[in-house]
Amino acid sequence: MKIALIAHDKKKEDMIGFVTAYKDIFAQHELFATGTTGKRIIEEVSLPVHRFHSGPLGGDQEIGAMIAKDEMDMVLFFRDPLTPQPHEPDVTALIRLADVYQVPLATNMGTAEVLVRGLKGGFMDWRKLRDN
Numbered sequence: 001m002k003i004a005l006i007a008h009d010k011k012k013e014d015m016i017g018f019v020t021a022y023k024d025i026f027a028q029h030e031l032f033a034t035g036t037t038g039k040r041i042i043e044e045v046s047l048p049v050h051r052f053h054s055g056p057l058g059g060d061q062e063i064g065a066m067i068a069k070d071e072m073d074m075v076l077f078f079r080d081p082l083t084p085q086p087h088e089p090d091v092t093a094l095i096r097l098a099d100v101y102q103v104p105l106a107t108n109m110g111t112a113e114v115l116v117r118g119l120k121g122g123f124m125d126w127r128k129l130r131d132n
C-alpha cells in the first residue's frame with residue numbers, strides 16, 4: 001500500500017514515535033511524505049520514504065495530486081490544530097480530496113493507530129465499496 005505521512009512541526013516528535021512503534025508494519029509498505037517529515041523519518045527511523053516538497057512549499061498539494069490520481073491508499077496527517085499554518089488552504093484541499101476519493105485519512109495519532117492496525121489486518125476494501 002502507498003501511505004502518506006505528514007506532520008506539522010509541533011507533531012513531528014509524535015510522528016517519529018508513532019512510525020518507530022509501528023516500524024514493522026510501515027516497512028512492508030511504500031511510504032511518501034512531505035519534505036521535513038520525510039527527512040526525519042529517513043534519518044531517525046531508517047525507513048525509505050519518497051519525499052515531496054515541504055508542506056508550505058507545495059508538499060500537501062503533491063500528495064493531494066496522488067490522491068486525485070487514485071495513487072494513494074492512506075494518509076496519516078498529524079495536524080497541529082493550535083498553530084496557524086501559512087498554507088492552511090493546502091491542508092484543507094488535501095483533506096477535501098481524501099474525502100472526495102474516500103481515502104482513509106487520520107488527522108491525529110489515535111485514529112492513525114486504528115488505521116495502521118487495520119492495514120495490518122487487511123481491512124482495506126474501501127475501493128471495492130466506493131467503486132460499486
Ligand SMILES: O=C(CO)COP(=O)(O)O
Nearest residue numbers: 034035036037054055056
Ligand atoms: O506543513 C506540513 C503539512 O501541511 C508538513 O510539511 P513538512 O513535513 O515539510 O514540515
